[in-house]
Amino acid sequence: MKTFITLLAIVLSNALFTSNALAASQISATIDKNPVVVNESFILKITIDDDVDTNALNTSALLQDFIVGRTSVSSQTSMVNFKTTRTTTWSTLLIGKKAGNFIIPALTVAGIKSQAINVQVLAENDPLANKQQDIFITTEVSAKEVYVQQQLTLVVKLHFAAELKRGSLTEPTLEGASITQIGKDKEEDTVINGQRYRVIERTYAISPKNSGEFILKSPIFSGEILVPSTRRNNMFSFSETKPVSVIGDEIPLLVRPIPETFQGTWLPSDLLAIHQNWQPDIAKFKVGEPITRTITLTAAGLSQEQLPILEITVPKGLKVYPDQAQLHTGMSSGHLVSQKVRNFAIVASKPGEYQLPEVSIPWWNTVTNRYQVATIAAQKITVLPNSELETATTVVSNNQNKDLAPAKTVIITQSSWLQWLFLALWLLTSLAWFISVKLAKPSQAKTPKNETPNNNAYLSLLAACKKNQGLAVLTLISPWINILQTKAGKKITATLDEALLEINSDEFQQEINYLQQCYYGKEQKDWQGDSLIKLIQVVNKQGLKESKATVLSLNPT
Structure with missing residues (x-):
C-alpha cells in the first residue's frame, strides 16, 4: 500500500512539473492606450504564464525614449479540473519625453521575449491630443530672463477630467534657487474643446541665487484615477483604480549677474x-x-x-x-x-x-x-508749545519753591568791641548747651545724612510712581532733579533729556524709554512704577556730584 501511494505522489508531481514547464512558454506585452501625449503617462503590461521572480523584468531598455515610473507586480494562481494556471504581471508607468513615433523594445523574462510595440507620442498642441488627455499639467512663468535674487512666479495648473482617487504634486526644481509656495491651492471648473475639466492651481515664488543658464523642471503629479471595471454581472458594475502620472514642460531660464556698477544693497x-x-x-x-x-x-x-x-x-x-x-x-x-x-x-x-x-x-x-x-x-x-504741560510744570515748580527757605541777605559791617562781646557770650552759651546734651540720654534718632525733608517734588514723584501715573512721572522728573542740582551747586536743567543726562544711569534711561513706549507707542500698554521707584530712591540718596566751579573758599580777614 505504501509503495502504491509513493508511486502515485511521484506521478502527480511529475505531471504538475510537466504542466508548469509547458505553461511557461507564453509572454505578452500591451499598453492601455495608443497614441499617447507628451508628458502624460500610459501603462505597459508584461504578462507571463508562470510564477516567476518579481525582479525578473528589466526595464532599463525603455529609458532611452521614455520616463520610467513605478512598476507594480501581481501574481495569480487558479485551478480548474485539477489543472493549475499561474500568471505574473508587471505594470510599468511610462511617460513619453517628446513627440514622435517610438518602439517599445522586446523585453525578456525567464528567457522568453515579448513582442515589440509601436507607440505614437503626440505633441501637446496636436489636435488629436485633446481627445486623448484625461489629465495634464500646464505651467506659466512670469519671466524667462531674470537677475540674481529677482523673484519670478510659476503658476502650475493640474487639469483632470477623470475622478481622482488619490494623488500628490511634487514641487518644481531649479538648481541653486529657493522655491516657496504662495498662498493656498485654488480650484475651479473649466471646459476645453467641449470636455469639462477640474483644475487645481498652485503658485510658486522662485528666487535664483546664481547666475547662468538653467532648466526649471515642472512638478510631477502621481496618483490614481477611477476607471470602469471589465468585471460586470447583471446586477452590479464595479470601478477600478488606475495609476497615472503627468509632468509639466521644462522651462529654460537665463539668470543675469548683479551689474558691476551697482552699489549698495541689491534689490x-x-x-x-x-x-x-x-x-x-x-x-x-x-x-x-x-x-x-x-x-x-x-x-x-x-x-x-x-x-x-x-x-x-x-x-x-x-x-x-x-x-x-x-x-x-x-x-x-x-x-x-x-x-x-x-x-x-x-x-x-x-x-x-x-x-x-x-x-x-x-x-x-x-x-x-x-x-x-x-x-x-x-x-x-x-x-508747538504745550500749554497743559507748561501749566503742570509751573505748579510743580511753585510747590518746590515753597519748600525752599527764602534766602536772607546778611550785611557785615565793620567790627566793634560790642560784637566781640556778644560773640563770646554766645559761644559760652552754646558750649554749656552742648555739654548738657552730651550728658543727657539721647531721646531722638539722628536724621539721615541724605534725607531731604519737605521735598514735595521728590514725594510727588514717588506718589505718581506708586499710582502708575506715567505721564505725571515724566513731568515731575525734571523738577526733582532741579532740587538735586541746586544742592550740588549745578546749573538747573530745563528738559527731561537734560535731566536724564545728569542722572547718567543706563538702567534709569531704559526704564524711562519703556515708560514712554507704553504711552507713546502704537500699542499702548499699562505701565507699572515699582521698578522706577527703586531707581529714584537710589539717585535721591546718592545725590548729584558737586560742581567744582561753584565751591567757594572763604579766607579770614
Whole structure:
C-alpha cells in the first residue's frame, strides 16, 4: 500500500512539473492606450504564464525614449479540473519625453521575449491630443530672463477630467534657487474643446541665487484615477483604480549677474516705492504729545525677506520709538508684491522747528535695467508749545519753591568791641548747651545724612510712581532733579533729556524709554512704577556730584 501511494505522489508531481514547464512558454506585452501625449503617462503590461521572480523584468531598455515610473507586480494562481494556471504581471508607468513615433523594445523574462510595440507620442498642441488627455499639467512663468535674487512666479495648473482617487504634486526644481509656495491651492471648473475639466492651481515664488543658464523642471503629479471595471454581472458594475502620472514642460531660464556698477544693497524689482503718512495731522505737533510717522515700502518681484530694514533719524530735541515692522505678501496681476510697514512714534521735548532728514532706498529697475533711488524728501516740522504741560510744570515748580527757605541777605559791617562781646557770650552759651546734651540720654534718632525733608517734588514723584501715573512721572522728573542740582551747586536743567543726562544711569534711561513706549507707542500698554521707584530712591540718596566751579573758599580777614 505504501509503495502504491509513493508511486502515485511521484506521478502527480511529475505531471504538475510537466504542466508548469509547458505553461511557461507564453509572454505578452500591451499598453492601455495608443497614441499617447507628451508628458502624460500610459501603462505597459508584461504578462507571463508562470510564477516567476518579481525582479525578473528589466526595464532599463525603455529609458532611452521614455520616463520610467513605478512598476507594480501581481501574481495569480487558479485551478480548474485539477489543472493549475499561474500568471505574473508587471505594470510599468511610462511617460513619453517628446513627440514622435517610438518602439517599445522586446523585453525578456525567464528567457522568453515579448513582442515589440509601436507607440505614437503626440505633441501637446496636436489636435488629436485633446481627445486623448484625461489629465495634464500646464505651467506659466512670469519671466524667462531674470537677475540674481529677482523673484519670478510659476503658476502650475493640474487639469483632470477623470475622478481622482488619490494623488500628490511634487514641487518644481531649479538648481541653486529657493522655491516657496504662495498662498493656498485654488480650484475651479473649466471646459476645453467641449470636455469639462477640474483644475487645481498652485503658485510658486522662485528666487535664483546664481547666475547662468538653467532648466526649471515642472512638478510631477502621481496618483490614481477611477476607471470602469471589465468585471460586470447583471446586477452590479464595479470601478477600478488606475495609476497615472503627468509632468509639466521644462522651462529654460537665463539668470543675469548683479551689474558691476551697482552699489549698495541689491534689490532687483519691477517697481519699488516708498511713502509716508502722519497721524494725527503734523500741523498739530505739540511738546510731549506723540505723533506717529508711518513709512510703507512696496516692491514687486521681491520677497518680504528681501526688503531692507526701515530706520529713521531725528535731530536733537526729538525722540523716536519704532514699532515692529509688519510684512505682507500677495499676488497682483500675476506678479509677487511684498510690503513692509513700520510705525515710528515721535515725541518732542521742547518747541521749535526741526529738520527731518530724507529716507532713501536704492534699487535696480529690472524693467528699464537702471539704477534708481526711492526717496522720501527731507521735511521740516514745527513743534508747538504745550500749554497743559507748561501749566503742570509751573505748579510743580511753585510747590518746590515753597519748600525752599527764602534766602536772607546778611550785611557785615565793620567790627566793634560790642560784637566781640556778644560773640563770646554766645559761644559760652552754646558750649554749656552742648555739654548738657552730651550728658543727657539721647531721646531722638539722628536724621539721615541724605534725607531731604519737605521735598514735595521728590514725594510727588514717588506718589505718581506708586499710582502708575506715567505721564505725571515724566513731568515731575525734571523738577526733582532741579532740587538735586541746586544742592550740588549745578546749573538747573530745563528738559527731561537734560535731566536724564545728569542722572547718567543706563538702567534709569531704559526704564524711562519703556515708560514712554507704553504711552507713546502704537500699542499702548499699562505701565507699572515699582521698578522706577527703586531707581529714584537710589539717585535721591546718592545725590548729584558737586560742581567744582561753584565751591567757594572763604579766607579770614
